[in-house]
Amino acid sequence: MENNKEALLPRLRQTPLFAAWPEDAIAPLLAQSRPLTLESGDILFAEGSSARSFYFLASGRIDLIAAAATGQEKIVEIIQPDDLFAEAVAFLGGRYPVTAQADVATTVLEIPLDLFVESLEQRPLLMRQMLARLSMRLHFLVKELRHLSVESAEQRLVSYLLDLCPMLNGPAAFELPARKAAVAARLGLAPETLSRVLTRIRKAGLIEVERRMIIVPDPPALRRWAEGH
Structure with missing residues (x-):
């Protein structure tokens, strides 16, 4: 497992969120992270559940699913390998806004939120980078809303x-x-x-x-x- 985590480090460094992280910041975060294996249909986390981690998709696919007021479910995003997801919960009150379900056999790296947030608080530059990523995500969601409505x-x-x-x-x-x-x-x-x-x-x-x-x-x-x- 440890070797698997180390192999993921170069891929993590390619994400916009972690590209600027120095080695002394990302190494302890990786050490406290753990790989998880899911089968098709397995739930990684449920909408409304307490959030203690966010995730990097190493292989497979994850569907992010939201419940509508009618009771129906809608896939709001299909997560692909090398994507980070659920990182925004660090700033949203600590509960997952969607359900994450494996679409096929999947491996994710579970990254602890508390250590992640602590690292950001100690490094203001990284905090600004995170806010920029969330702003880009908001722009994407506004675009998606327009697509679905008009x-x-x-x-x-x-x-x-x-x-x-x-x-x-x-x-x-x-x-x-x-x-x-x-x-x-x-x-x-x-x-x-x-x-x-x-x-x-x-x-x-x-x-x-x-x-x-x-x-x-x-x-x-x-x-x-x-x-x-």
Whole structure:
């Protein structure tokens, strides 16, 4: 386990949050962290539960799920390997605002919040970096709210696909980060609606679909198509 943690250190240092952390700050934090293994469907933490840790996704996938007032659940984010998540709870009163559930066999690094916050308080520069990250996250959530409230199903899906494109000025290929049903829930769409829109875009010659692999020959043309819907 210790070797596994040490192997994660270079990947942690690539995250915006930890990129500027000096060795003497991140080493004790890593020493107090622990790897956790989850099976598909396992709950890492539940919405409203007391938060004592945040997490780095080493492998697998995690769905962040929020309960709506109607009692339905919605996937608000699909966490990918090398992502940090739940770090904002350090500033939100100590309770998780969503449920985190493993979508496949998954390994995460559990990072203790108390030691993390103590390190930030001793290093004001790191605190400012954390606030900048949270501000960027807020901007992202405002953008997502606009997508879900005013955009059509076509616009939501195309915006999502273009966000996944590794390049926007030429042909691009990428894999959907999760099953289509999870992507549909992430976009606030019924699975059959997602399938219909994908079929329409494919018949328009704007994408090719091979299981979860998406090929976009002309991203600007795909964007123009969405603007017409």
